Amino acid sequence: xxxxxxxxxxxxxxxxxxxxxxxxxxxxxxxxxxxxxxxxxxxxxxxxxxxxxxxxxxxxxxxxxxxxxxxxxxxxxxxxxxxxxxxxxxxxxxxxxxxxxxxxxxxxxxxxxxxxxxxxxxxxxxxxxxxxxxxxxxxxxxxxxxxxxxxxxxxxxxxxxxxxxxxxxxxxxxxxxxxxxxxxxxxxxxxxxxxxxxxxxxxxxxxxxxxxxxxxxxxxxxxxxxxxxxxxxxxxxxxxxxxxxxxxxxxxxxxxxxxxxxxxxxxxxxxxxxxxxxxxxxxxxxxxxxxxxxxxxxxxxxxxxxxxxxxxxxxxxxxxxxxxxxxxxxxxxxxxxxxxxxxxxxxxxxxxxxxxxxxxxxxxxxxxxxxxxxxxxxxxxxxxxxxxxxxxxxxxxxxxxxxxxxxxxxxxxxxxxxxxxxxxxxxxxxxxxxxxxxxxxxxxxxxxxxxxxxxxxxxxxxxxxxxxxxxxxxxxxxxxxxxxxxxxxxxxxxxxxxxxxxxxxxxxxxxxxxxxxxxxxxxxxxxxxxxxxxxxxxxxxxxxxxxxxxxxxxxxxxxxxxxxxxxxxxxxxxxxxxxxxxxxxxxxxxxxxxxxxxxxxxxxxxxxxxxxxxxxxxxxxxxxxxxxxxxxxxxxxxxxxxxxxxxxxxxxxxxxxxxxxxxxxxxxxxxxxxxxxxxxxxxxxxxxxxxxxxxxxxxxxxxxxxxxxxxxxxxxxxxxxxxxxxxxxxxxxxxxxxxx
Numbered sequence: 001x002x003x004x005x006x007x008x009x010x011x012x013x014x015x016x017x018x019x020x021x022x023x024x025x026x027x028x029x030x031x032x033x034x035x036x037x038x039x040x041x042x043x044x045x046x047x048x049x050x051x052x053x054x055x056x057x058x059x060x061x062x063x064x065x066x067x068x069x070x071x072x073x074x075x076x077x078x079x080x081x082x083x084x085x086x087x088x089x090x091x092x093x094x095x096x097x098x099x100x101x102x103x104x105x106x107x108x109x110x111x112x113x114x115x116x117x118x119x120x121x122x123x124x125x126x127x128x129x130x131x132x133x134x135x136x137x138x139x140x141x142x143x144x145x146x147x148x149x150x151x152x153x154x155x156x157x158x159x160x161x162x163x164x165x166x167x168x169x170x171x172x173x174x175x176x177x178x179x180x181x182x183x184x185x186x187x188x189x190x191x192x193x194x195x196x197x198x199x200x201x202x203x204x205x206x207x208x209x210x211x212x213x214x215x216x217x218x219x220x221x222x223x224x225x226x227x228x229x230x231x232x233x234x235x236x237x238x239x240x241x242x243x244x245x246x247x248x249x250x251x252x253x254x255x256x257x258x259x260x261x262x263x264x265x266x267x268x269x270x271x272x273x274x275x276x277x278x279x280x281x282x283x284x285x286x287x288x289x290x291x292x293x294x295x296x297x298x299x300x301x302x303x304x305x306x307x308x309x310x311x312x313x314x315x316x317x318x319x320x321x322x323x324x325x326x327x328x329x330x331x332x333x334x335x336x337x338x339x340x341x342x343x344x345x346x347x348x349x350x351x352x353x354x355x356x357x358x359x360x361x362x363x364x365x366x367x368x369x370x371x372x373x374x375x376x377x378x379x380x381x382x383x384x385x386x387x388x389x390x391x392x393x394x395x396x397x398x399x400x401x402x403x404x405x406x407x408x409x410x411x412x413x414x415x416x417x418x419x420x421x422x423x424x425x426x427x428x429x430x431x432x433x434x435x436x437x438x439x440x441x442x443x444x445x446x447x448x449x450x451x452x453x454x455x456x457x458x459x460x461x462x463x464x465x466x467x468x469x470x471x472x473x474x475x476x477x478x479x480x481x482x483x484x485x486x487x488x489x490x491x492x493x494x495x496x497x498x499x500x501x502x503x504x505x506x507x508x509x510x511x512x513x514x515x516x517x518x519x520x521x522x523x524x525x526x527x528x529x530x531x532x533x534x535x536x537x538x539x540x541x542x543x544x545x546x547x548x549x550x551x552x553x554x555x556x557x558x559x560x561x562x563x564x565x566x567x568x569x570x571x572x573x574x575x576x577x578x579x580x581x582x583x584x585x586x587x588x589x590x591x592x593x594x595x596x597x598x599x600x601x602x603x604x605x606x607x608x609x610x611x612x613x614x615x616x617x618x619x620x621x622x623x624x625x626x627x628x629x630x631x632x633x634x635x636x637x638x639x640x641x642x643x644x645x646x647x648x649x650x651x652x653x654x655x656x657x658x659x660x661x662x663x664x665x666x667x668x669x670x671x672x673x674x675x676x677x678x679x680x681x682x683x684x685x686x687x688x689x690x691x692x693x694x695x696x697x698x699x700x701x702x703x704x705x706x707x708x709x710x711x712x713x714x715x716x717x718x719x720x721x722x723x724x725x726x727x728x729x730x731x732x733x734x735x736x737x738x739x740x
Contacts, residue, residue, distance in 0.1 A: 012034065013033060013034045013039070014033045014034075015031070017044060017046075017462075017541040017542060018031055018465050019445075019447075020054060020061065020440075021440040021445065022058060022061065022114075022117070022607055022611075023055075023184050023185075024184065024185050024186055024188060024189045025185060025191040026450060027043060027044075027050035027053060027055070028044030028046070028191075028542060028543065029043060029054060030043070030044050031466075036466055037066065038065050038066065039062070041058065041061055041062045042054070042059070047543060048458070048543060048545050049191040049192070049545070050191035050192060051191075051192065053191065053192055056616065057605070057611060060605075060611065060616040060617045061439070061441070061614075062616075063614035063617070064422065064614055065439055067422075067423075069613060069679060069682075070422050070469075071423060072472055073436060073471050074086050074433065075424070076091060076432065076433055077431065077432055077433070086433075088471060088473075091435065092481055095416065095432075096485035096486055098389070098415065098416045099416065099482075100486065101415075102389055102416070105134045105384075106134070106386060106388040107129070107132055107389045107391070108137075108138060109128070109129055109136065109392075110375065110390065110393075110395050110397050111125055111138070111140070111392075111394060111395055112139070112140050112393065112394040112397075112608075112610075114394040115395070115475070116449050117440065118445065118475065119445055119446045119508060119512055120443075120474065120476040121394065122449070123508060123511070124475065124476035125393065126368055127489075127492045127496075128479045128490040130491070130492045131483065131489050131490050132486075136378070136385075136387055137365075137368045137369055137370065138369060138370055138397075139372065140395060140608075142366075142369060142370075142401075143400055143692075143708070144301060144305075145186070145301075145304060146708055147309035147312075147366075147703060147708050148304065148313045149367055150366050150706035151310050151317065153353035154310075154572055154573060154705075155317055155318070156559055157559055157562070157567070158346065159351060159366060160346075160351045160367065161342045162187060162452070163320070163332035163334050164187065164298075164334075164453050164455065165331075165332060165333075165455075166329060166330050166331060166332070166549070167196040167200065167296075168455055169329045169330040169549060170294045171200065171201040171202065172200070172201065172202050172204075172289055172292035172294070172295040172296070173197070173203045173204070173295075174204050174289060174295070174319075175203065175204065175206065175298050175299070176206045176207075176230075176231075176302070176312070176316065177207060177227065177299050177301060177303035177304070177712070178207075178213070178299060178301070179205075179207070179211040179212060180193045180197070180213055180300075181211075181212040182211070182213070182602045182603070182604050183300065183602050187300065188453055189447075189450045189453040189454040189455065190455045194216075197213075197217065201292075202218065202288070202292075204285065205218065205219050206220045207221070207302060208223065208597070208599055208663075209601065209664065210664070211601070212604075220281065220285070221276065221277075222275050223667070224597040224598075224667055224712055224713030225306035225307055225308075225589070225597065225713025226274045226275040228306075228311050229271040229584075230271065230277060231315035232265075232266035233263075233266050233271045233275075234282060234286045234319055235315065235318060235322055236263035237267075237282065237283050237287075238289075238323060239263060239264055241283075241287070243286070243287065244256075244290075245324030247324070248324035248326070249321070249568075252321075252326070252555060252565060253321060253566040254566070254567060255569030255570070256569075258568070259322070259568040262574065265581075268280075274584065276664075293330065294328065295320070296320065297320055297332070299312060299313060301600070301712075302712060303316070304708065305708065305709065305711040305713075306710065306712050307583070307703060308579075308580055309703050310576065310703060310706045310708070311573060311576045311580065314573055317332060327555035328552055329552055333550045333552055334551075335550040336551045336554060337459075338521040338532055338546065339448060339451055339512070339519050340452060341451075342558065344515060346560070348492050348493040349493075352365055352368055353365070356368075356370070358371060358374055358707065359381070359385045360374045360378055360699060361374060361702070361707070363704070363706075364706070364707070366707070371702055371708070371709075373401050373403075373697040374699065375397065375407055376406040376409070376410040377410075377698070380410050388415045389415055389416040390414055390417050391417075391419070392419045392428060392431070393420040393475050394421060394437065395427070396609045396610065397427055398425075398427040399426050399673060399676075399692065400672075401692060401697060402692050402695035402709050402710075403650065403651070403692070403695065404426070404693060405693065407427075411427075417430060418432060418433045419433070419435065420437045420475050421436075422610070423610070423679055424678050424679030425609070426609075426677055426678045429678055436470060436471060436472040437473065438472045441464065441465040442467065442468040442469075444463050446461050446512055446516075447459075447460065456548075456550075457546035457547040457549075457550060458544065459537060459546060460540075460542070460543030460544070461534055461537045476508050489501065489505070509534065512534070516532055516533060516534060521546065576704070576705060579704075591649075594647070595715075596667065596718060597666060597668070597713045597714065598646070598667075598694060599667060599669050599712045599714075600669065600672045600711055601670070601672075603671050605618075606671060606673055607673075609673040612676060612686060613682045618686060623658075624656075624671060624674045624686070625655060625656040626646055626656070626657050626658065626669070626670050626718070628644075628659055628668050628718065629659075629665045629666075629668075630659050630661060631665050632665055632668070632718075638657050638659070638720060639659065640657065640658060641656060641658075642721070643655070643656055643720075644656070644718050644720060645719050645721045646670070646717075647717050648694040648715060648716045650696045652693075653689040653690070653691075653693060653694065654689070654721050655670065668716065671691070674686075674687070674690065675688055675689050675693075676688065691711075692709075694714055694716065695714060
């Protein structure tokens with residue numbers, strides 16, 4: 001796992017092989033360790049998939065690892081609002097005592113994006129809530145991806161049956177609202193994704209912005225929040241022109257006739273006025289997709305965050321189904337990962353959609369998640385199930401959910417607020433306790449949530465690279481310690497809860513080893529000689545490739561619908577198409593007071609809200625700015641660098657302008673994850689503004705089928721900032737950082 005570097009006679013450093021867990025490629029890394037401290041991170045040239053590549057964030061993780069602003073001891077907030085160091089036992093005893101005084105169903109947990117990159121964190125958090133009997137599980141998913149899971153529940157019968165594009169064998173890739181040259185893929189683990197995309201015969205990028213990916217491939221500009229119209233027109237054209245794979249539909253699907261009716265009611269000649277895409281171009285795309293030798297449709301954040309995100313995710317898969325491009329080489333594929341989340345979720349009851357409804361708004365749960373946008377109202381609205389205690393781990397919802405100011409106000413009404421994190425951030429500065437968590441280099445790990453998303457079947461395990469500094473602990477350990485004080489077994493699986501009552505409380509490593517060894521590639525505890533176990537995988541520190549291509553021919557095993565067929569027109573989707581048409585007829589969102597549409601974007605040197613304190617990523621005088629098309633800027637009387645007032649129905653911001661040809665007319669873009677005023681000094685210097693203050697967080701503002709926040713296509717207006725607002729903008733703009 002490591003080798004020592006010698007300088008003279010003294011052992012100076014050790015190199016340890018591991019992998020990055022910032023984003024989904026999970027690139028191989030080599031850490032240089034000196035005196036128990038990571039001093040350097042570099043890409044692993046021996047990793048069979050990433051092959052010596054890592055993005056700037058992966059290299060800059062050393063800055064986070066060793067950040068002097070990092071929390072390494074438990075902190076308790078004093079009455080004056082400042083924090084003081086406190087022993088672990090004192091903190092946990094007080095937290096447990098205060099929880100004992102509250103109804104168990106009043107305890108809530110919000111888990112941020114990094115929690116999904118730990119095999120133990122998410123399992124133990126959900127297990128803790130299930131052990132308590134609380135439904136209040138919230139996550140970054142309702143600002144990111146939950147509609148993808150909801151669409152799978154409606155189409156395949158399980159939210160955890162999720163296909164990915166077979167990048168290595170497809171000849172036509174249609175990407176809607178995805179920018180993998182910056183994001184590196186999402187709900188898709190594709191190390192060196194640029195190389196994989198370059199091997200594809202035709203890649204079409206549908207996006208309101210000429211993104212980094214769109215510049216390299218074929219760009220089809222679209223008006224924000226109109227993806228559903230485009231996809232209906234594509235599907236309708238395929239049916240109209242006799243291009244549908246009728247044999248596939250008859251064998252594997254139900255509802256094809258109803259989907260055809262819905263789609264053919266949206267011909268390209270009628271939808272081009274909404275999407276801005278000419279009818280001829282839509283028809284050409286439909287014909288090319290249907291004729292391709294393997295075609296895949298893939299959408300990500302840009303397609304998820306509009307008013308009809310679940311419908312869009314459903315129609316992306318529907319496009320694959322009507323052309324027979326599901327579970328076939330080059331199409332949308334599922335594979336047979338060593339641990340399949342759909343199997344595990346079904347086994348322990350985590351594959352839920354609509355099993356519970358939110359107290360506010362009646363939204364369905366999505367794999368246990370309720371809409372995080374509703375947290376302020378869940379806290380402030382009296383009645384049975386009112387949230388009175390909130391845990392936040394690896395998250396910063398004040399910056400990541402709509403109307404963070406409402407959440408800040410609500411946090412003050414809680415009986416208890418506890419955070420597990422690396423920093424004091426904009427959310428947990430209001431907490432009663434901030435408990436120090438480990439980084440991913442301070443824990444063992446298996447990429448459990450992503451094994452089914454690798455474009456080349458693969459698995460890797462890692463041991464911790466360094467010991468945690470100070471008193472940092474893994475999240476699952478904190479959950480376990482607290483659970484013992486409350487006499488709770490932190491497991492979603494009732495069998496494990498029964499074992500806990502008998503005194504056996506398995507660790508995450510024991511649970512995952514059991515799942516791996518009893519899975520389709522497991523060693524069955526020695527009965528299958530070539531099978532896998534954690535012990536065997538540790539002999540392959542750079543990871544293990546499990547096959548040349550993703551398995552196909554598995555659709556029959558994946559479907560969880562009652563009759564074992566794809567549901568192409570479930571009632572929820574039919575109603576959503578009707579809602580789409582009604583909104584179009586009523587001109588919903590077409591308010592002349594807000595003539596522009598705001599979209600978000602990812603930046604190569606940012607990752608949500610937690611990496612703006614890394615000096616390596618903040619070099620070069622970075623400025624958080626609003627990107628505006630030159631024609632729009634001229635009409636507004638704005639020039640590059642001017643301060644602008646950006647307003648929606650829900651809020652307003654003052655922000656510098658960047659005039660750029662990458663924006664299509666009528667659309668402006670602002671990166672998310674900024675607006676810093678926590679306990680991280682460099683991030684505060686570059687402060688920026690909080691995008692999500694422009695979004696609404698009330699039930700009527702959310703997407704109905706998944707409770708998703710509406711963060712793309714927000715109607716806005718832009719004007720030159722007043723002299724007072726311009727002065728405030730200048731005051732917030734950082735001095736250029738020294739390079740080198």
